[in-house]
Amino acid sequence: MERDDDVVVMGEDVGKNGGVFRATEGLHDEFGDNRVVDTPLAESGIIGTAIGMAAYGMRPVPEIQFLGFIYPGFDQVVSHAARLRTRSRGQYTCPMVIRAPYGGGIRAPEHHSESSEAMFAHQPGLKVVIPSTPYDTKGLLTSAIRSPDPVIFLEPKLIYRAFREEVPTESYEVPIGEAAVRREGTDISVYTWGAMTRPTLEAAETLADEGIDAEVVDLRTVSPLDEETIVESFEKTGRAAVVHEAPKTGGLGAEIAATLQEEALLYQEAPVERITGFDTPFPLYALEDYYLPEPARIEDGIRDAVEF
């Protein structure tokens, strides 16, 4: 925001209040009413306004308070933001970043915990980014804001303030569309992202004691997928599991499994395991821990694939 006056933050309570998760804290004091805008509770209006601002050269960063509340603005995202470039044959672009806390694990009520990243990944014209570390969050958000096209930037609520990491004060970019191999291994490739990265790494460490050496790939961007890194890892291990919070049916696990079939069938030694949430609406507190993949369930899934 210091470097580019066109970057404007907007959303429900992002200004004086600093946002429900304090992600925009201090920005209003520093940049004032015109750069940090408290909006009405109206997601369609927030995103629609941001699209207009973006089309005319600004770089709006609207916050949707929880991803589960984006649906009133979904029409704006799909019908307009995603296709402004193609509709206008490149005359207009939509350099907008929609930030939204998402995912489960913090005992929030209905609408606050779901993981609908696959819905956005299925829309051509959008990029969908999900960081899993503080360092990546800053670098990916910077890349997203500088991107000429719309980015859906999903922030896993479970890992806000969950751990600390050194983050440079200077500006840097982490490129969109590049996965990170978080743990190298030779027996199975485990693909995950966001808040599931840490329990997956924990499961991999436990399995290492049993002699199962899992490679853990944090996708970081779920659209476009980094097919090169995904396939390269699989060619080494021949086995795969995908861990995501979202329901299994129609989730990105299916997309990754299909990609492996198309690109590396002859390397495949076992069916691709999908370790996911369940095909139900996200449950209330009592069942939340059961719904979300946790290390023991992730370990079981990986064992199944390795022992097939």
Ligand SMILES: Cc1ncc(C[n+]2csc(CCOP(=O)(O)OP(=O)(O)O)c2C)c(N)n1
């Ligand atoms: C469509 C939608 N967007 C966001 C929210 C999250 N949310 C819950 S309460 C609230 C603030 C409501 O403030 P106000 O309308 O002034 O009512 P108050 O609770 O202060 O009486 C928000 C943004 C929501 N519940 N639904």
